[in-house]
Amino acid sequence: MRYLLVLALLCGCPEHGSRPPDAPDPAVCLAELESALDRTCAVPADCALIDHGDCCGTVKLGVRLGTEASANAAEVAFQTCRACPPLGCAHPDMAEDGQVPSTGQAIVATCVTNRCTSVVQ
Secondary structure (H helix, E strand, O other): OHHHHHHHHHHOOHHHOOOOOOOOOHHHHHHHHHHHOOOEOOOHHHEEEEEEEOOOOEEEEEEEOOOHHHHHHHHHHHHHHOOOOOOOOOOOOEEOOOOOOOOOOOEEEEEEOOEEEEEEO
16 A cells, blocks of 8 residues: 555656545545455465556556455446546556566565565566
């Protein structure tokens, strides 16, 4: 979650720019998304990836295997809550660790301290 807030800062997303006065607080939207995701795990095989839009591209999020449908529904609710205006920023698909895969690498779901996340390997 901290990474998503940092990314919002870097890409000029509305979390840190101007937004209409009646727009929901983006931090609330992000907190609601995080609370809706089941990220519990014991081993990497417990985790799967979903796509999360951050206004500038896609961040692959690690979630508990078998909860992808509810996680994707939470992502739709997040996108509705935080509707992104045109920003002119873009990044390739990236992992939650902030890395973009190079040739021969991939974004994978893993389990770190009993929490699903994504990394580049």
